[in-house]
Amino acid sequence: MEIKQSEFTISAVKPDQYPIDQRLEIAFVGRSNVGKSSLINTLTNRRKLVKVSGTPGKTRLINFFLINNEFYFVDLPGYGYAKVSKSEKAGWGKMMEQYLINRPQLKKVMLLVDSRHKPTGDDVLMYNWIKHYGYGVVIVATKKDKLTKNELQRSAKVIRETLSLDKSEQILFFSSLKKEGKEELLQEIFKDISMEENLEDNTEV
Incomplete structure (x- = not known):
């Protein structure tokens, strides 16, 4: 799949603000400083499609981006930022749960972890949450360029053991x-996903 067109569509905090056109959705989630915005920009060949903030934890919304006029990339709020208040964390949890519950358009979730560090408790919780709701999940270890070949092998072992991944x-x-890793990731994103699953009514939001 080659991404030729991408555009921001809408930001949402509750279900009645989500797109209603039934296009399929692929979501991206991870810690606040894991490099999620940069990854989406790289995949779409757009340097500024997703704003890269210098302040971790700044994104509080669920952002939808229309890709090739066929489906959505969904940028979920980053988690795990220490300076976020308990009430904000609770609000984030509710918003995430509302999105993950009964969202038939969502077909796959990309869970981003930092390849330089052991996955956090929040990463483990997020992975288990995604699996609990029955979505396909792909583990993406970011910042590969920061590690040597041997360090990448050790990182893979630690990530696999910490998240208790299946073989x-x-x-x-x-x-x-x-x-x-761009081409490999795009291939994995669209593996087992057919755009023909989109319903006929693809009315613009």
Whole structure:
């Protein structure tokens, strides 16, 4: 799949603000400083499609981006930022749960983890949450360019053990800086997903 067109569509905090045109959705989630915005920009060949903030935890909305006029990339709020208040964390949890519950358009979730560090408790919770709601999940280890080949092997072992991944679940290493892993990730994103699943009514939001 080649991404030729991408555009911001809408930001949402509750279900009645989500797109209603029934296009399929692929969501991206991870810690606040994991490089999620840069990854989406790299995949779409757009340097500024998703604003890259210098302040971790700034994104509080669910952002929908229309890709090739066929489906959506969904940028979910980053989690795990220490300076976020308890009430904000609670609000984030509710917003995320509302999105994950009964969202038939959502076909797959890309869970981003930092390849340089052991997945956090929040990462484990997010992984289990995605699996609990029955969505396909792809583990993407970002910032690949920061590690040597041996360090990448150790990182894969730590990630696999910490998240208790099945043998069938692979880890894709990615570098937004060097655009390494881009083609492999795009292939995995659209694996087993047919755009023909989109319903006929693809009315613009």
